[in-house]
Amino acid sequence: xxxxxxxxxxxxxxxxxxxxxxxxxxxxxxxxxxxxxxxxxxxxxxxxxxxxxxxxxxxxxxxxxxxxxxxxxxxxxxxxxxxxxxxxxxxxxxxxxxxxxxxxxxxxxxxxxxxxxxxxxxxxxxxxxxxxxxxxxxxxxxxxxxxxxxxxxxxxxxxxxxxxxxxxxxxxxxxxxxxxxxxxxxxxxxxxxxxxxxxxxxxxxxxxxxxxxxxxxxxxxxxxxxxxxxxxxxxxxxxxxxxxxxxxxxxxxxxxxxxxxxxxxxxxxxxxxxxxxxxxxxxxxxxxxxxxxxxxxxxxxxx
Amino acid sequence: xxxxxxxxxxxxxxxxxxxxxxxxxxxxxxxxxxxxxxxxxxxxxxxxxxxxxxxxxxxxxxxxxxxxxxxxxxxxxxxxxxxxxxxxxxxxxxxxxxxxxxxxxxxxxxxxxxxxxxxxxxxxxxxxxxxxxxxxxxxxxxxxxxxxx
Numbered sequence: 001x002x003x004x005x006x007x008x009x010x011x012x013x014x015x016x017x018x019x020x021x022x023x024x025x026x027x028x029x030x031x032x033x034x035x036x037x038x039x040x041x042x043x044x045x046x047x048x049x050x051x052x053x054x055x056x057x058x059x060x061x062x063x064x065x066x067x068x069x070x071x072x073x074x075x076x077x078x079x080x081x082x083x084x085x086x087x088x089x090x091x092x093x094x095x096x097x098x099x100x101x102x103x104x105x106x107x108x109x110x111x112x113x114x115x116x117x118x119x120x121x122x123x124x125x126x127x128x129x130x131x132x133x134x135x136x137x138x139x140x141x142x143x144x145x146x147x148x149x150x151x152x153x154x155x156x157x158x159x160x161x162x163x164x165x166x167x168x169x170x171x172x173x174x175x176x177x178x179x180x181x182x183x184x185x186x187x188x189x190x191x192x193x194x195x196x197x198x199x200x201x202x203x204x205x206x207x208x209x210x211x212x213x214x215x216x217x218x219x220x221x222x223x224x225x226x227x228x229x230x231x232x233x234x235x236x237x238x239x240x241x242x243x244x245x246x247x248x249x250x251x252x253x254x255x256x257x258x259x260x261x262x263x264x265x266x267x268x269x270x271x272x273x274x275x276x277x278x279x280x281x282x283x284x285x286x287x288x289x290x291x292x293x294x295x296x297x298x299x300x301x302x303x
Numbered sequence: 304x305x306x307x308x309x310x311x312x313x314x315x316x317x318x319x320x321x322x323x324x325x326x327x328x329x330x331x332x333x334x335x336x337x338x339x340x341x342x343x344x345x346x347x348x349x350x351x352x353x354x355x356x357x358x359x360x361x362x363x364x365x366x367x368x369x370x371x372x373x374x375x376x377x378x379x380x381x382x383x384x385x386x387x388x389x390x391x392x393x394x395x396x397x398x399x400x401x402x403x404x405x406x407x408x409x410x411x412x413x414x415x416x417x418x419x420x421x422x423x424x425x426x427x428x429x430x431x432x433x434x435x436x437x438x439x440x441x442x443x444x445x446x447x448x449x450x451x452x
Contacts, residue, residue, distance in 0.1 A: 236450065270441055272449055
């Protein structure tokens, strides 16, 4: 599988030439959308921080409690494409993002583009964060800036050709990234379900693990949340649609209780990569967990 | 009351099941089922769905203590294969896994101590005793259990 994808990407790079160069141009956010967001509020930003699970990747590996707020980076994500290392995003001006503008931050989060105008790798789940609200991003930025600065550099990614060519990610983005909702809901859908859709498809980035991917790492939106082998590590993320094999037999209350406590309806206990996600979810207000549960019960069942 | 009876009998049944089996994978999974039944009973009381009863609370703690003592013995080399969700990490890092078991034993022993002769006097005392025990479930599953379906 690795070889096959390698050939395909090499072929794309070589053959497409100038078209490739134009198509893969990093695209920044429209400035007016950003200007529309008001000044950030750090309390609201904290809620976005836990919904987005930033600490699971950007805190030091195995950090707990207050250490989760020291975003020194260093966690290694080992995938078929190579090893990605989450960078330092603490407010340290030299090693972190302390000298970034709000526009720099919003472009990283919602377009996957760095202040130098390069593409980020989608191991940083910006293809979900692209669905976030500008105001939430502004709030998160203010919150992050108030966290402790950490003056240490995280190691670099370990990627080999062709995956070490950032420009190639532009094609991936064209094919697999979009900022529209994944599940169409009727205009009169309950407020709670709409809020749940926002949390799951946007900041919560649940689809990054629970939706299967093709050989280039693009999500198969037709199998949204239908369960998938883990990209990083072993095992799989189960089907969480309301199907028989998925959450069909769970009530919305069961789902909310799992996100709060880690216990399934059979009193089995969350584990693997979901343990961190659940700890983050436990920090949200109850209404957010209930909204996520309502959405997961409202989406089409996988079959 | 009916729920209570079901939970308690679930505890007993699983323990009996364990004694009868000789496949280590079956035994360790049954032990976990006993742990789950105790967790269900404990959570039921903490959520107010089951009325607090010190004797039942003590039984839940005693079961978890028993599980913690026995559990580490059922991971012989070669049992990572088969119908098991045990992570290969258990055998790659047996020391770390045994440490997780030791932590589980320490916390259940402390809960047994706190429960005393008659079980924790009230719900608050029970909660204080059982919470550290239940946090072991997630910590160990995070590192040493992999679901694949």
